[in-house]
Amino acid sequence: MTTPGRSPKTLLYTLALLSGCLMITINGCKKKRTEMGQTLYKHTHNPAFKDADPEEFAAVFKRVLAVNRAKMSNPDFMSHYYASNGYEPVFVLNHLWNGDVETMVAYYRKANEHGLDPKLFKPDHLVAMANRFKAAKSSIKTTREAYYAMAKLEIALANSLINYSGDLQFGVLNPRKLYSRYFIKTARPDSISMGRVFNIGDMHAYLDSIQPKDPEYLALQKAYLDGFVAKKMSKEETRRILLVNMERLRWKNKPAETRYVYVNIPDFRLDVIDSGKSVLNMKVCVGEGRNKQYLNSLESYNDTCKEDKPFPHETPLLYSVIHSVEVNPVWNIPRSIATKEIIVQAADDPYYLSNKGINVYHNDKLVKDPETIDWSKVDPRKDEYEFKQQPGDQNSLGKIKFLFENRSSVYLHDTPAKDAFHYTMRAVSHGCVRLEKPLDLAHNLFRDTTRYNLIAKDMQEEDPSPEDIALRPRVPVYITYVTCWADQDGQLQFRRDVYGQDIVLYDHMKKFLYGNM
Template sequence: MILSATLKKTALPVLIALFCVLTLTFQSCKKKSRSDLGAELFKKTQNKIFKDATPEGLAEVFKQVLETNKAKMDNPKLITAFYEKNDYDPVFVMDHIFNGDVDITASYFEKAGQHGLDPRMFKADQIKQLVTKFKDKKGIKTIDEAYHDIAELEILMANSLINYSGALQFGMVSPRKIYSRYFTATKRPDSTSMMQALNAGNLKTYLDSIQPKDPQYLMLQKALLAGGTAQGMTKEETQRYLVVNMERLRWKNKPTQNEYVIVNIPDYRLDVMENGKSILDMKVVVGEGRNMDNTTTLADYDESDKIDRPFSRETPQLNSMIHSVQVNPVWNIPQSIASKEIMVEAAKDPYYLSNKGIDVYRNGKKVEDTETIDWASAPKDKYEFKQRPSDDNSLGKIKFLFNNNSSVYLHDTPAKSGFSKTMRALSHGCVRLGDPQALAKVVFGDGPTYEKIAKAMNEDNPEPTTIGLPKKMPVYITYVTCWVDSNNTIQYRPDVYGLDNVLYGHLQKFLANTDQIAAL
């Protein structure tokens, strides 16, 4: 025990001393490396001007150039903090010019049109011009010019690399900022993703890693570059369809679960997906929209279209978890529907409410003899209306519940005629299901619980019954107007809510033109 304690006492100072030596060695190496900045640049460029370059001289000019360029940078605080933390070390000049990395990166920027994006956003020409100056041993004439050009190239590369990385990984536009009824969790670029770009050791490897690899994206991209024309559209409108839906594919809002329910509003379709394949699909009816006659199209874009003006009955985009179903549901009629529709019908026909199985409440108490009320002059906000379970209940025999702030759900309906129509934006905002019982069977499984649901749906005197889902099922309500089907055919759908035009309006300043795409 005494020997062990002695060894500990002896070893501790030795370890501390060793740590200090290693720390000093590391610091001196780092200092030596930075002090050799001029010699290293001269060796790489053969330009004698660089012999006089020092880290201290560069830092002074670098700070000034950063301050001058703040207005031109998209993320000035992050870029400034990056270089401050690294003592204004010119990482792109020292580590990436002379091995060809910067030229490779600029070539990726030049080909941004492959993604429908304007290459000029990423300043490839300016970057290449500066690289040429560094590689020409007489290109830079003075030490001040050298410092200034180093700082300029660093800032250009940092800013463009962050922007390019963000565009391909997250999209150019935040859907939350442009859409009034968008409630889907969507990850946007943050300091972590930006720093990954700045700290990339091998730029080509990094750039290859961020290229979208979704087969849907690659096929839309191929169609964009082929320059084809969809049936009934102009070439320009086809291109606009493709670029807005490629942007949607770049958004980080896609399901990550193996099994989920997804509704595509413009396609009026629901799919249950399992391991990337649809195991159930059905027609749906969605909320009425502002552009149901398709008078507003991408063929004739107007600047005012980018302002999102949703119709009151549009189904929102969202994601949530189906947690339960209500069999033989009671319909708690929303105030807007009650005042604009139910009370209007009741004013025309005093027996409308009883015929439809609708109970009326005032101050929480059920109102008897509703046919005696003058509904034409009755106050709009004093009554509550609830429709009892029945074959005529507007929610049908079952509704699927999931948390959301828009009071929407998936449900059955007695109005089956809507499913035979091509344009099925007909509801008040909820999603009506073509085959709700099939959905119940999939989400609950073919067992005792589903058998209980099926039995309850066929009762003569139905009572509302809520049944919890043992394993919650993710649900996504999306909006996609162009995609590739299982036969590798590109499908296009009318922009029933006008959301393509809203997105295109915000994307327009970032997009490549037809000539830029055709040149690739």
């Protein structure tokens, strides 16, 4: 019986065509199945690899991945990657016999040049595993043994390179997990960056490309390798301060903009950076720090310093954008300051509030005669009163404050308390950053514009009133923490660890450092 509408001749032709396609498909599958075995046998000359089959290997590899999860730094990524790519042993097939493994190991063994312990990347273990495949009399006798050896080597090679790449490009630690007041966007290794290791064409070029090349990093690295000793520091303390600041430079949190305001807390200094150079700098006062007496150092610190436990007034590390200024600002006094300082002062001196230009509010209504209140009997815990300091010479924010969004409610501002700028240790504020030359900063940001002229005029008013003035274009602001850097002349600058953040970083880094494991 023939199919309606088709002749016997046509039907026979169709069946022959389908049969031919089926044979091609079967031959193609056979070729794919035997390709892995042929490749491995060609390199090893070991019969155990000759019949290696991708599907059989995949089943073994899947089990080995599951068993070795605890040994992998990124087990979820690794498992997902291999599952999505047919469990192909990329490193074994593409890098084992062309010298790439030897290149990887050579770079790993030089990790100490970055202060990192080469043992983190297990170079000796990798060499021993790779040699099993290259030995004239291999210990691998069966195809099943070959599968397991391949799986373990593949995992070890991929894991080591992912770790090495991540450590050099992103740092060994995540600062957002170290510091409770760290609010700077910082990139960390992700599936894209980790996935690049599986598509390397030139291993030597890749490993060269991920070496830190920032001139500041290279300056610190050279000092570290040369055994440089800073003035008034021991060799060990110098070594440690270089190591923690090299780690900071590996973090991907650096300003991408051409022009920005940069505040370095341990340096008590603000710079306006334009095209890589400081075009304006001034002293600043920052929030009071936990290590302001410098009783603990990187060389000698007690156990309580190992975890980040900031003082309430420490200035946070942050990135934001200055969007406006308030000239002759009103200071809405925070409750913490009001209860611990303002009410105490008012209890001692009934005219303290009026002398300081501080208005008192109760249930959102202005209190006309606050000096009639017995402040010694006011319970600070009830939060009955609000305090606002009016514009004027006594205002703690001075004549201007620079505003930017942040979760800590801090800003840059002027101050009537100028004496502190003569101090060497200027961690004295409640958390905001006090400026030595606020008008100079306004001039730099606003340039020679009518808005700047208005700011300068308003700051001189005898009967001041608040005025908000928008900044266009907005300018980024970075508040960071660096205790060692190369200045514009290439000289290394060192600052003391006023917040103890070096100590926290070093103590968490110890397990990664050369000579500390």
